[in-house]
Amino acid sequence: MATRKKTADLADVLFPTKDEQDFAESILSIPPEQRKLHTETYDFTVETLVEKLDDGSAFIPNFQRKYVWSDSQASRLIESLIIQCPVPVIYMNQEQDEKLSVIDGNQRLTSISRYLKNEFVLKGLTAYPELEGNRFHELDPRFQRHIQNRTLRCIVILKDTHPQVKFDVFERLNTGATKLTPQELRHGLYYGDLIREATQSVSSSHLLSMLDIKVDKRMKAEELVLRFWSLDEGFDAYRKPLATFINDFADKNRALNPQKKAALKMSFQAALDAVHGLFGDLSFRIFGKDLKVQSTFNAALYDALMIGLSRAMKGKGIKVMSSAHACQVLAGLIADDAKFRRAISVATSDDAQVKYRVTAITEAFGN
Structure with missing residues (x-):
């Protein structure tokens, strides 16, 4: 023993x-009584989300992993927007200054922002291979508006939620x-x-x-x-x-x-x-x-x-x-x-x- x-x-x-x-x-x-999660749900357009990222009212915090998607993966996401395929919910945190930090959705939002800024051409498409090789500014304006007007469901965890x-x-x-x-x-x-x-x-x-x-x-x-x-x-x-x-x-x-x-x-x-x-x-x-x-x-x-x-x-x-x-x-x-x-x-x-x-x-x- x-x-x-x-x-x-x-x-x-x-x-x-x-x-x-x-x-x-x-x-x-x-x-x-403080264990409840306080949230609000927003349907932001793609155009609005990109604008928020650009003006700093929404941001990707530095604890998030770096952007790792390939251009092919990003292209498939853009194609999903075009064919109106559902995109997973994006989760955000409301900071004390009202800004929104991205908890889950970094890869998706960064991919969309990159495409709207003409940083890559579409590749590896399956539904619309005719659009391969196009940057955003090269698409027909009707496709551009269609992508910009797509809405993404965003769940925001409000700042009055217990830390x-x-x-x-x-x-x-x-x-x-x-x-x-x-x-x-x-x-x-x-x-x-x-x-x-x-x-x-x-x-x-x-x-x-x-x-x-x-x-x-x-x-x-x-x-x-x-x-x-x-x-x-x-x-x-x-x-x-x-x-x-x-x-x-x-x-x-x-x-x-x-x-x-x-x-x-x-x-x-x-x-x-x-x-x-x-x-x-x-x-x-x-x-x-x-x-x-x-x-x-x-x-x-x-x-x-x-x-x-x-x-x-x-x-x-x-x-x-x-x-x-x-x-x-x-x-x-x-x-x-x-x-x-x-x-x-x-x-x-x-x-x-x-x-x-x-x-x-x-x-x-x-x-």
Whole structure:
């Protein structure tokens, strides 16, 4: 039995449970009366939609995947408009300034806009092969008007919808070949001063090298900065799920004054420097008393070290110790404190788990 428990404890460390993106749980954390999705349906003409994209009243946010359709795929869509074949619904989000961001429909809208701007010729048509090789301006004016007057059904998620409900809808519509990460969704839904500061903090710090990431294509480091800020500022009020907690923080802090920007940047850099100074290349990694790495980056340990040391600095400061001694102290926590080991490996977003691991680090390294 003892051997089985040891292997189970090791498995907990090496194979942490990923329960932090439980979107169903996120929705259930909202009062029932706020879980409703508020929408309006519009039938916009093709001409109107292209005009909206051109004047900026509608836009494709930068979290959307890049345009990938071939000219043949785009041509088939134009042909569908001509033969009045139904086109799938386009989903949009109403921003606070009334602009409409495209949630689902980027490829379709971009294809239509490109054709009306004469950026490609029709090719690969099956219903009207006679139109092959024509740009928009080369079509008979009657075809041009027919395309421009076609209506596309657009469902707009209104701005009075609860932000977490919007986030859940984004996730449900996130069905591309490469699914967007929660941070990529967050980047589009809550974009503002806080997101920009997170991006800047990543580029101006050595976080990427500490994570051993050369190019952060999926915004992992940016999410970790937001994760630190939200927990550092709201630690005592933390309630799971963690994804919702970060979302709420991002939504409330879209607009920041210069003083808040400076304070956030300073708090993150100070905590990161403290971690690196104590643990060096072993930062955020699970390792044994022999200092051999057992598991690479661990997000729960990241919380414990960043928030724990930040809280220590806000108190009486961090104990003076060598890096070698600090690594042995942490290795001891991981090896000998079953509650700490569990807090960085199982149900890591639970309130008690977050608070235990952070408090354990504050007590171990704080004066």
